Amino acid sequence: MAAIMAAGIAAGLVWNAVSGRGLALRANAFLREGDAIEEIPAPEAKRRLDRGALFLDARPAEFYQLGHIPGALSLPEDDFGRAYARLEGPLHSRFDIVVYCSGFGCEASHLVARRLREKGVAAAVLLDGWPAWTGAGYPTRTGAQP
Amino acid sequence: MKALSLILAVALGAIFVYASVEKIADPRAFARIVYHYQAIGPSARLGFAPANAVAVMLPWIEALTGTLLIVGLWRREAAVVSALLLVAFLAAAGSALARGIDVENCGCFTVGGEGRRAGWRLLAEDSAMLAAALFVLAAPARGRLRDRAAAAAPAR
Numbered sequence: 001m002a003a004i005m006a007a008g009i010a011a012g013l014v015w016n017a018v019s020g021r022g023l024a025l026r027a028n029a030f031l032r033e034g035d036a037i038e039e040i041p042a043p044e045a046k047r048r049l050d051r052g053a054l055f056l057d058a059r060p061a062e063f064y065q066l067g068h069i070p071g072a073l074s075l076p077e078d079d080f081g082r083a084y085a086r087l088e089g090p091l092h093s094r095f096d097i098v099v100y101c102s103g104f105g106c107e108a109s110h111l112v113a114r115r116l117r118e119k120g121v122a123a124a125v126l127l128d129g130w131p132a133w134t135g136a137g138y139p140t141r142t143g144a145q146p
Numbered sequence: 147m148k149a150l151s152l153i154l155a156v157a158l159g160a161i162f163v164y165a166s167v168e169k170i171a172d173p174r175a176f177a178r179i180v181y182h183y184q185a186i187g188p189s190a191r192l193g194f195a196p197a198n199a200v201a202v203m204l205p206w207i208e209a210l211t212g213t214l215l216i217v218g219l220w221r222r223e224a225a226v227v228s229a230l231l232l233v234a235f236l237a238a239a240g241s242a243l244a245r246g247i248d249v250e251n252c253g254c255f256t257v258g259g260e261g262r263r264a265g266w267r268l269l270a271e272d273s274a275m276l277a278a279a280l281f282v283l284a285a286p287a288r289g290r291l292r293d294r295a296a297a298a299a300p301a302r
Contacts, residue, residue, distance in 0.1 A: 005207060
């Protein structure tokens with residue numbers, strides 16, 4: 001039994017190393033090769049918020065209303081085109097943008113950051129998203145207003 | 147009983163091999179599905195390594211286990227591994243259900259696009275496969291059958 005497990009583990013590691021399809025074991029699998037998206041932990045995001053950074057909530061709009069980071073604007077990944085058209089002006093005048101989503105398995109923040117970059121807007125991603133923020137006890141706000 | 151054990155072993159093996167194919171082809175996509183379960187990270191404490199390691203290694207253990215079940219080499223040992231894997235799958239899906247985590251694609255057979263939801267039906271299917279693995283494990287091995295037949299035969 002141990003031999004089967006060991007052989008499977010070894011095969012997996014070798015395939016990951018040589019197949020060209022592998023992933024860095026310590027890196028976020030949502031990040032693509034060559035992606036230059038900056039990921040920041042919650043304490044760094046809080047520092048940036050205190051310095052006046054603009055936060056973007058990439059979760060669906062209903063989640064935003066249930067709770068969001070104070071001052072954050074809703075830019076749902078599933079409604080990116082319309083939301084971006086609404087926010088395009090302010091986004092292009094900012095260089096300190098942080099995007100977040102539901103954390104852990106959530107891909108929305110990376111997708112939004114990538115699409116923003118395609119449009120010439122640089123944005124960092126809050127590592128582990130909303131759960132990391134609330135878990136650290138940082139302030140939140142409910143409702144439709146930032 | 148022996149014939150049924152053989153059929154179950156081959157069927158279980160085929161399922162395991164089939165389940166491994168897409169995951170081996172796209173470990174990055176499978177890693178994202180592992181993240182969704184929120185069982186072994188990623189988190190601030192664990193980082194990405196445990197979930198990524200599972201995404202890289204698990205499909206190969208599935209493939210190897212399935213192949214051994216089909217060809218009949220180390221079949222009982224492979225049945226033990228398959229049972230352990232199924233217990234792990236049940237724990238992951240059950241834990242996600244209990245915590246209210248909606249895993250839209252369980253990552254059982256496909257890693258891209260639409261997949262099967264990690265819900266009660268999946269738990270039932272995994273339980274049935276676990277029962278099959280335990281049946282294969284409980285069935286006497288070929289060598290033991292020979293030994294029993296020899297022991298039962300009248301001495302000359």
